[in-house]
Amino acid sequence: MTHLAVPKTYKLYIGGAFPRSESGRVYEVTTAKGEFLANAAKASRKDARDAVVAARGALGGWSGATAYNRGQVLYRIAELLEGRSAQFVEELRLADGITAAAAVKQVEAAIDTWVWYAGWADKYVQVAGNANAVSGPYFNISTPEPTGVVAVIAPEGEGLLGLVSVIAPVLVSGNTVVVVASEKSPLSAITLAEVLATSDVPAGVVNVLTGSAAEIAPWLAGHADVNALDLAGAETLDWVDLQVTAADTLKRVLPPEHGVPQPSLARITFFTETKTVWHPKALI
Amino acid sequence: MAASKQRFLDYAPAPESTSILNLREHYGLFINGEFVDGGGTPFATISPATEKTIAQIAAADANDVDRAVAAARKAYDRTWSTMSGADRGKYLFRIARLVQERARELAVAESLDNGKPIKESRDVDVPLVAAWFFYYAGWADKLDHAGLGANPRSLGVAAQVIPWNFPLLMLAWKIAPALAAGNTVVLKPADTTPLSALIFAEILQQADLPPGVVNILAGPGDTGATLVNHPDVDKVAFTGSTPVGRLIAKSTAGSGKSLTLELGGKAANIVFDDAALDQAIEGIVNGIFFNQGHVCCAGSRLLVQENIEEEVVERLKDRLTTLRLGDPLDKNTDIGAINSRAQLDRIRTLSDAGEAEGATRWSAPCEIPAKGFWFAPTIFTGVETSHRIAREEIFGPVLSVMTFRTPAEAIAKANNTPFGLSAGIWSDKGSKILAVADKLRAGVIWANTFNRFDPASPFGGYKESGYGREGGRHGLAAYLTSAPVGAARTSTRKAVR
Numbered sequence: 012m013t014h015l016a017v018p019k020t021y022k023l024y025i026g027g028a029f030p031r032s033e034s035g036r037v038y039e040v041t042t043a044k045g046e047f048l049a050n051a052a053k054a055s056r057k058d059a060r061d062a063v064v065a066a067r068g069a070l071g072g073w074s075g076a077t078a079y080n081r082g083q084v085l086y087r088i089a090e091l092l093e094g095r096s097a098q099f100v101e102e103l104r105l106a107d108g109i110t111a112a113a114a115v116k117q118v119e120a121a122i123d124t125w126v127w128y129a130g131w132a133d134k135y136v137q138v139a140g141n142a143n144a145v146s147g148p149y150f151n152i153s154t155p156e157p158t159g160v161v162a163v164i165a166p167e168g169e170g171l172l173g174l175v176s177v178i179a180p181v182l183v184s185g186n187t188v189v190v191v192a193s194e195k196s197p198l199s200a201i202t203l204a205e206v207l208a209t210s211d212v213p214a215g216v217v218n219v220l221t222g223s224a225a226e227i228a229p230w231l232a233g234h235a236d237v238n239a240l241d242l243a244g245a246e247t248l249d250w251v252d253l254q255v256t257a258a259d260t261l262k263r264v265l266p267p268e269h270g271v272p273q274p275s276l277a278r279i280t281f282f283t284e285t286k287t288v289w290h291p292k293a294l295i
Numbered sequence: 296m297a298a299s300k301q302r303f304l305d306y307a308p309a310p311e312s313t314s315i316l317n318l319r320e321h322y323g324l325f326i327n328g329e330f331v332d333g334g335g336t337p338f339a340t341i342s343p344a345t346e347k348t349i350a351q352i353a354a355a356d357a358n359d360v361d362r363a364v365a366a367a368r369k370a371y372d373r374t375w376s377t378m379s380g381a382d383r384g385k386y387l388f389r390i391a392r393l394v395q396e397r398a399r400e401l402a403v404a405e406s407l408d409n410g411k412p413i414k415e416s417r418d419v420d421v422p423l424v425a426a427w428f429f430y431y432a433g434w435a436d437k438l439d440h441a442g443l444g445a446n447p448r449s450l451g452v453a454a455q456v457i458p459w460n461f462p463l464l465m466l467a468w469k470i471a472p473a474l475a476a477g478n479t480v481v482l483k484p485a486d487t488t489p490l491s492a493l494i495f496a497e498i499l500q501q502a503d504l505p506p507g508v509v510n511i512l513a514g515p516g517d518t519g520a521t522l523v524n525h526p527d528v529d530k531v532a533f534t535g536s537t538p539v540g541r542l543i544a545k546s547t548a549g550s551g552k553s554l555t556l557e558l559g560g561k562a563a564n565i566v567f568d569d570a571a572l573d574q575a576i577e578g579i580v581n582g583i584f585f586n587q588g589h590v591c592c593a594g595s596r597l598l599v600q601e602n603i604e605e606e607v608v609e610r611l612k613d614r615l616t617t618l619r620l621g622d623p624l625d626k627n628t629d630i631g632a633i634n635s636r637a638q639l640d641r642i643r644t645l646s647d648a649g650e651a652e653g654a655t656r657w658s659a660p661c662e663i664p665a666k667g668f669w670f671a672p673t674i675f676t677g678v679e680t681s682h683r684i685a686r687e688e689i690f691g692p693v694l695s696v697m698t699f700r701t702p703a704e705a706i707a708k709a710n711n712t713p714f715g716l717s718a719g720i721w722s723d724k725g726s727k728i729l730a731v732a733d734k735l736r737a738g739v740i741w742a743n744t745f746n747r748f749d750p751a752s753p754f755g756g757y758k759e760s761g762y763g764r765e766g767g768r769h770g771l772a773a774y775l776t777s778a779p780v781g782a783a784r785t786s787t788r789k790a791v792r
Contacts, residue, residue: 139442143767145749146426153753153769159736238758251549258544260713261537261556261759277777284715284757285764288732290742 021051021197023058023221024204026065027214033057038222040198043108051197053222056230059189062218063234066160066187069215074157074185082132084211085182089125091206092118099171099199106198107170121175127274128179135183139280148292155283157185158263159238162231164224166244166271170196173271174203177243178217180278186239189218189231193244197221224248232256239263239282243272306619309626311413315400321351322489324359324513325496327366328506334358335514340490343410344623344632344667352489355512360481360521363510367452367479368527370507375479376449380436387432387474389502394425397498401491405463406623408490410632410668411586413624423748424467430750431471434771438476441768447775449477450553451529456519458535459485459634460589460690464748465534466492468765470509471750476774478530481510483522487635489513520546528552530774534591537688537714537759555763555773557591557755559688560716563709564594564745565731567702568603570721574743576610579694582719582745584618584672587631588692589638591760592717594745596678596685598705601698608676608696615659615672622664630661630692633668642670642691649675649684654695680711688714702727706734715757719745738764 021040022029034055040048052058073081092099096118103114140154161181166173170193178188192200204219220227225248232240232253240257242250246267254264265281272278321337323330335354342349355363375383394401401424402417411420439445453473457465462484473480484492496511512518516539523531524546533543534557547554564582566575582594599607623631633639650656654675663669670691678685678695685695699705709718717739720728732740738756741747748754753764763773 141768143749143751143753145747145752147747147749149744149747151749151752153767158757254548255545258541258548261541261544261558261761263762264548284738285753285755285769286732286738286740286757287753287767288740288742289744289747289752290728291744 018049021049021201021221023052023054024201024208024217024219025058025062026068026218027208029204029208032222033061036222040106042105048106049198051201051221054220054227056227058220059227059230060234062189062220063160063162063231063236065215065218066189067236069187069213070159072213073187073216076185078133078136081183081185082129085125085129085132085179087210088206088212089122089129091210092122092125095202095206096122098202102198102202103171107196117169117172121172124172124175124274125179128183128279131183131276131279135276135279138276139283140285143287148294150290150292151287153285153287155184155280156286158282158284159186160236161186161188161239161241161282162234162237163188163190163241164228164243164245164248165190165192165200166268167193167195167247169271171199171203173244174200176271176274177241180275181241181282182216183279184283186282187216189220189237191224191227191231192219192221194222194224228253229256232262233259235260237262239265241265241282242267306627308622310622311403311406311624311626313403313407313624315403316407317400318350318404321353322493322513323353324355324363325493325499325509325511326359326363327510328500328504330496333514335518338486340408340487342407342667343487343634344664346666349408349490352493352513354514355518357521359512360518360525363481363512364452364522364525364527366507367481367510370505371451371479374505375474375508376477380438380477383474383477384432384435386502386504387428387435387471390498390504391425391428391432393498393501394421394428398422398425401463401494403624404494405491406631409459409462409488410623410634412628412631413626414628415586420461420464423750424463427464427467427471427750431475434472435475438771438775441771441775443772443775443777447777450774450776451478452527453478453480453530453532453774454522454525454528455480455482455532456523456535457482457484459488460586460591462488463491463495466495468534469532472765472770473530473532473774474508476771478774479508481512481522481528483512483514483519486513486515523547532773533557540761553773553776555765556761557763557765558759558761559714560591560593560756560760561596561686561688561712561714562592562594562717562719562737563596563598563735564719565705565709565721566597566599566603566607567722567724567727568600569723571723571743572603572607572610575721576607576614578719578721578743578745579611580614583694584615584630584692585746587633587670589634589690590746592739592746594717594719595689595693595695597694597696598699598708599696601700604696604698608674611674612657615674618659618661618672620661620663620669620671630672633670633691636668638690639668639670642689642693645684645687645689646673646693649678649682649695652682652684654678654682654684680708686712702731706731710736713759716755716760717741
């Protein structure tokens with residue numbers, strides 16, 4: 012007796028849950044040859060706003076966790092990804108039309124990216140911060156802190172690696188994320204969300220929207236409760252308009268990159284704020 | 296009591312002499328190492344304490360901006376970017392020493408033009424200016440250690456627009472790191488306070504700084520807009536109001552220009568009931584009445600624990616009664632003049648709004664001089680978080696007092712603002728200070744002190760107080776890039792004006 016396949020319903024990932032788009036909209040995801048694979052949710056303005064609310068709600072807990080804890084949580088994503096790599100390879104092969112070998116390579120790179128960034132969680136503060144020798148009897152220290160809620164436009168290519176390469180650096184310091192996945196490659200994004208949901212990442216820390224980046228990005232760029240905007244994958248969008256919109260609330264904006272961003276400390280520190288604390292020393 | 300206090304405080308006038316000044320009647324634009332005429336309409340810079348004209352100042356028009364940017368570009372390409380870091384540093388050391396040598400003159404000029412008390416310009420502003428150049432001078436040949444990897448590169452021509460509250464100090468915050476990193480500069484001082492920048496230009500001549508490395512253009516706000524939007528500018532650094540910062544962020548979007556903004560604030564100064572109150576009272580006074588409250592990081596919202604509110608407010612009023620308001624050049628003056636009529640109008644408007652919205656106003660009983668722009672130190676009690684005086688930056692000697700019961704409430708109220716520049720914490724309990732400091736969303740936290748500045752200490756805001764840091768190693772990053780040439784993303788789209 013042959014087994015009739017049970018296809019997965021791909022939904023959004025907001026606040027640790029998998030809701031459909033409140034708009035009820037979906038769009039068709041096909042193989043490179045045009046064969047039907049799935050209907051992905053097409054997120055709306057309301058979904059984006061819900062995601063920002065979830066991200067803001069999760070910020071206190073995630074940014075307040077110890078760096079060692081955040082490092083372990085990020086490392087555990089790599090562990091789970093490793094265990095499910097066959098599923099990602101299959102999804103990438105079908106949806107992105109790449110060879111199995113290329114898909115394996117991409118999944119492995121995504122796993123290694125998580126491991127690399129996980130290791131930074133308890134080190135970036137030491138590298139980016141310092142004590143300051145001020146001219147007076149004061150203790151004075153500068154340390155980086157997370158910027159807050161970061162909205163991210165994921166790269167269009169390499170659906171899994173592109174997504175991981177932009178959300179991992181934002182998470183390291185304790186920011187929370189609303190990410191718009193590659194429009195062409197939403198399936199691996201939602202499967203990654205399933206990995207996150209079953210890992211130790213608290214609900215709301217990562218929120219994944221699928222659909223049209225051109226439609227959703229302006230709402231995120233203009234949202235007053237979003238602190239920073241990563242336009243990594245916005246190269247083909249009207250990203251200058253997004254930057255102009257973001258200026259209304261003086262968001263920190265990282266401009267588009269061509270392709271998948273390389274792992275870098277600069278991607279971590281861009282989404283941090285340097286806080287300098289002074290305290291007098293007694294004259295004894 | 297009141298009578299004896301009056302007698303105790305009865306000082307004879309002790310004005311600093313202006314004979315040390317050697318002012319010209321007219322100041323030109325400083326372009327390519329020389330003072331030249333400007334194409335804009337010249338304007339008078341006045342003393343806000345007397346409303347008397349100090350000097351006539353040339354204003355730059357668009358052609359002058361072009362000339363200055365071209366001079367800065369040429370100096371960048373041919374001289375400054377190819378000079379060794381050690382030599383760049385030596386020029387900066389020279390400037391630091393010249394500022395020290397001419398410190399008294401600069402302090403008098405600053406107090407005359409800005410209205411701030413001579414004790415502040417003499418003991419705070421000018422010494423910090425020298426310290427800033429000395430600090431960054433030493434960085435010029437050590438950029439590999441700035442944390443940006445080996446061989447970080449300068450950005451090119453920096454357009455810098457500064458405010459009127461610390462005219463010469465803001466100039467130093469901008470020029471010193473820019474030059475140390477190897478950039479050249481076109482700087483526009485505020486239109487009410489161009490004097491010390493133009494005297495500084497004379498210092499640059501004495502230092503024999505190569506022509507075009509620093510160009511100084513006085514003029515109105517339009518001159519600043521023309522400068523930051525100039526297509527041959529690589530870097531824009533602005534200190535000023537949040538609305539103008541927003542405009543600059545929009546107009547430079549997609550241009551590939553690197554941007555740092557140091558904007559407004561509405562700092563909370565949190566006083567717990569276990570604070571050392573003598574120090575806290577002095578800290579509150581210094582926090583909001585230093586420099587007439589014309590300080591972006593001023594502690595303009597006093598959050599005091601409810602059980603000590605009455606005592607704190609009473610002691611504050613007592614202390615404010617002893618402050619001397621008057622001639623900025625008098626060495627005993629605590630509160631100088633408001634910088635301009637426009638700013639005085641804004642302070643009055645917001646203070647009136649405070650009363651209209653239901654807060655209780657108290658002003659120190661001091662004599663207001665007949666001429667000039669003055670505002671007595673003022674406290675509002677019964678302020679609610681929704682009041683304009685609790686939300687908007689007043690930029691004047693006006694303190695809004697609110698209360699809290701728990702640390703969590705203090706933190707929530709302190710963070711309840713779109714700004715995030717600075718904050719103060721007063722408590723004798725170290726663990727409480729550190730826990731609260733962690734949770735405040737502000738770039739500078741002063742615990743059991745306030746309004747401390749140092750060239751080694753990064754300064755700058757969270758949220759709508761801007762981005763980037765000035766001071767310290769972090770301040771260098773605003774003028775350097777580790778990216779290879781041409782990596783900056785630009786759009787061919789026309790910049791938004």
